[in-house]
Amino acid sequence: MNVLDYISHFFGDGALWHGYDGIPTRLGEHVVYSLEALVLAAVIGLPVGLVTGHFGRGGNTLALIATGGRALPTFGLLVLVVTWFGFGTGPAMVPLVVLAVPPILVTTYEAVRSVDPSPVDAARGMGIHESRILFRVELPVALPLILSGLRSAAIQIVSTATIAAYTGLGGLGRYIIDGLSQKNYEKVVGGATLVAGMALVTLLFFWAVSRFTVSPGVRRSE
Amino acid sequence: MNLSRFFDIPSDLQHSYAGLIGLHLREALIPVLAGLLLALPLAQLCVRFKWVYPPLFGITTVLYAIPSLAFFVVLIDYTGLSETTVMIPLAVYSLVVLVPAIVDGVRSVPQETLAAATALGLGPVRRYLQVQLPIAVPAIIAGLRVATVSSVSLVSVGMLIGNQGALGNLLNDAQIYHRPELAVNSVVTTALLAVVLDAVLVGVRMLLTPWMPKESTAR
Amino acid sequence: MIRIDQVTKRYADGTVAVDRLSLDIPDRAITVLVGPSGCGKTTTLRMINRMVEPSEGTILLDGADIRDQPVNTLRRSMGYVIQNAGLFQHRTILDNIATVPRLLGWSKPKARERAAELMGRVGLDTALAKRYPYQLSGGQQQRVGVARALAADPPVLLMDEPFSAVDPIVRKGLQDELLRIQDELGKTIVFVTHDIDEAIKLGTMVAVLRTGGHLAQYAPPAELLTAPADAFVEDFLGADRGIRRLSFFPSAGLELRTEPVVAMDAPAARLTAPADVPYLLVVDTDGRPLGWGAPDDLTAGAIDPARLLNHGRPFTPGRDSLRTALDGAVLSPTGWAVAVDDEGRATGVVSQQVIGEAIRTAHAAGREDVTAAR
Incomplete structure (x- = not known):
């Protein structure tokens, strides 16, 4: 049996298309976990990255925080958090957010900091408020890079959210963890295929978002 | 939690604390090295033939998205419950991170510099080794830092496939023996390993690129 | 302010x-x-x-x-x-x-x-x-x-x-x-x-x-x-600030000579130069300068514009400064500058000597016209 056989067997199993362990349910759970983690990470990473990038200070501190965040082993953190706080969606979010904040934080900082200073100077000279300069002058230009940071964070979350299943939660990781303990490789491969598919959809989603939000003046001048 | 037994490693792991660290380093670093050795020619291929890059980028993104655990499990069929099973996916992830980093780095070498090198009579191989590669070092090291840190972190997941996770195996024992300090030990030691390796790479970058302005180590 | x-x-x-x-x-x-x-x-x-x-x-x-x-x-x-x-x-x-x-x-x-x-x-x-x-x-x-x-x-x-x-x-x-x-x-x-x-x-x-x-x-x-x-x-x-300063002196006061300006189709009688002018400026039927020619080389009714000497860059009195006039004279092979009106028709010619006089006079009077700088 090879991987392709596993995949066709998995998706050919009609029983897996409904019920609490069905693909739609697990997929939905996975999407919800991923979105929650991404939103939380963005709420932390974006404002800090934007403000530090705007003032061009604190880059070394950010790099330190980001290195620290990346260094924390996601799986170990999950086990630790669950040991301390028990099972549940809340604890499972912690390692995912810790995983996603560094790329968002660092790319946002870099994106804003590397905006050409002369339009910013011109804007300041025109009497545009500092906050407006950040949102109307710097953000539109920094947007492609910021989106790429969010995108790589999102893909890492989608892939890593599978470990939530280790703590008894749902999501596509269920197939992988259960498949492993039941020695049911069909299930493992099927689950992995779904996760990879979801990552591709995430990629497409971000591509579409950047199509709609990035000004053609910025897109074409790159 | 009993901190006095922080370094008291259960005997079922068959390794001392230092032994686990050594094992962890081996399982994390060999894949990064393998990834680098594969990434260098692949990246050069992408630089030489521009059309190679977009499809390669697509494939690597999908590979990157495959959860490590699933990757491990699929490989069990072929390589069994072994270190190799853990290291192969980690090598793939490293490759995925390193190829774009090297491509960007090599591409960032100014066209004038290359033209000057050619005009000085440097052949393609010398030009690559003496001009392009050195100038790409900062970008390559930046990629290596990300690859190394994530590799160190991911080794722990190997615990789930028959205790192949080195320091990650402490997480399992923490649960079996109800000794949370072992989980703390695992997380802290792994994180410290990652930070130290990261710092070493920054040091290597500084040694290799004395021509770079000193001010920022950001990224 | x-x-x-x-x-x-x-x-x-x-x-x-x-x-x-x-x-x-x-x-x-x-x-x-x-x-x-x-x-x-x-x-x-x-x-x-x-x-x-x-x-x-x-x-x-x-x-x-x-x-x-x-x-x-x-x-x-x-x-x-x-x-x-x-x-x-x-x-x-x-x-x-x-x-x-x-x-x-x-x-x-x-x-x-x-x-x-x-x-x-x-x-x-x-x-x-x-x-x-x-x-x-x-x-x-x-x-x-x-x-x-x-x-x-x-x-x-x-x-x-x-x-x-x-x-x-x-x-x-x-x-x-x-x-x-x-x-x-x-x-x-x-x-x-x-x-x-x-x-x-x-x-x-x-x-x-x-x-x-x-x-x-x-x-x-x-x-x-x-x-x-x-x-x-x-x-x-x-x-060369001395030369550049000439930008501030107007060329309007220059005395232009009109006798050396002859049309393409001028009769033979007109193709003689005053004693102090060695060359004639030939203009086309609209009055635009074509080039300089020695009187001996010009044949009435058969002037070939291609054989004339380049007339250099003309200046417009009133709009251009003495610097432009001098520049025209220096660049002209004959040492004479050509003056034209706004439509580009020749209004006369002036020699380096006359421009030199004007420069001396202007310096003496300290006469400067800021607008002439442009």
Whole structure:
């Protein structure tokens, strides 16, 4: 049996298309976990990255925080958090957010900091408020890079959210963890295929978002 | 939690604390090295033939998205419950991170510099080794830092496939023996390993690129 | 009027960018701050719209301290143009220009209408309105920068090396355009440059600053060329300031000779030159100069324009300066300059000797005409 056989067997199993362990349910759970983690990470990473990038200070501190965040082993953190706080969606979010904040934080900082200073100077000279300069002058230009940071964070979350299943939660990781303990490789491969598919959809989603939000003046001048 | 037994490693792991660290380093670093050795020619291929890059980028993104655990499990069929099973996916992830980093780095070498090198009579191989590669070092090291840190972190997941996770195996024992300090030990030691390796790479970058302005180590 | 009064800018590390500088900047004129890098010219400019705050001293705008009004109100009342234009790459040309009117609360249609009008004024084709900055050349981008600064019709325009990044030919076009716009609008312009020729060409008043932020001389350009205050200014002005000063003397008073001007189809009787003129200037049927010819070489009814000597670059009396007239004479193989009217028809010729006389007379009388500089 090879991987392709596993995949066709998995998706050919009609029983897996409904019920609490069905693909739609697990997929939905996975999407919800991923979105929650991404939103939380963005709420932390974006404002800090934007403000530090705007003032061009604190880059070394950010790099330190980001290195620290990346260094924390996601799986170990999950086990630790669950040991301390028990099972549940809340604890499972912690390692995912810790995983996603560094790329968002660092790319946002870099994106804003590397905006050409002369339009910013011109804007300041025109009497545009500092906050407006950040949102109307710097953000539109920094947007492609910021989106790429969010995108790589999102893909890492989608892939890593599978470990939530280790703590008894749902999501596509269920197939992988259960498949492993039941020695049911069909299930493992099927689950992995779904996760990879979801990552591709995430990629497409971000591509579409950047199509709609990035000004053609910025897109074409790159 | 009993901190006095922080370094008291259960005997079922068959390794001392230092032994686990050594094992962890081996399982994390060999894949990064393998990834680098594969990434260098692949990246050069992408630089030489521009059309190679977009499809390669697509494939690597999908590979990157495959959860490590699933990757491990699929490989069990072929390589069994072994270190190799853990290291192969980690090598793939490293490759995925390193190829774009090297491509960007090599591409960032100014066209004038290359033209000057050619005009000085440097052949393609010398030009690559003496001009392009050195100038790409900062970008390559930046990629290596990300690859190394994530590799160190991911080794722990190997615990789930028959205790192949080195320091990650402490997480399992923490649960079996109800000794949370072992989980703390695992997380802290792994994180410290990652930070130290990261710092070493920054040091290597500084040694290799004395021509770079000193001010920022950001990224 | 902008009065810069005993202003000093000292940075935290102790460097002094501007040292007790006092300048009265006249209304509705172009005042140029010029000097080598590190002379504090840009710092001075940026203190006027408070992008930099002075360490000591005050700056008064129409008698009131500029610190009396909110900083953004002050900045919106002053147009600001910088070296690389600093356009917003995510906005169209039209929306770039409409920025300040929109800030001031104009409606979108009104702001855009104003922006379109300004595109015309700075010599931009309105077909470019929907383009993005990356689609424009450097010179065009700089025109957009000027239009954007003018959009809300501010009385003051601050320009920080606006034309330094474009090539010499485009720069000349932009300079001429600025002078034309200034003739129409009469703004109070403060212009920073490191190019002394640009300063002399554009400035009504020129402030020469030296390294360390000291004012070396503050004078109209002609005075600068005539009487540099010290060796630094003289050195900064460069070698041929005597010749360049001629730009400020009008060519209107030159006595033109008309007898040496002959038409293509002139009869043989006309093809003789006065004793003191060795050559004849041949013109076409419209009166436009074709070239010089020796009387002996010219055959009535059979003059070949291709065999005539180049007549050099003609000057227009009244519009051009003595410098242009002299230049025409020096470049002409015969040593005579050709004068033409606005339509390019030859109105006469003048010799180097006569121009030399005029220069001596003008120097003696100290007669200078600022408008002739252009």
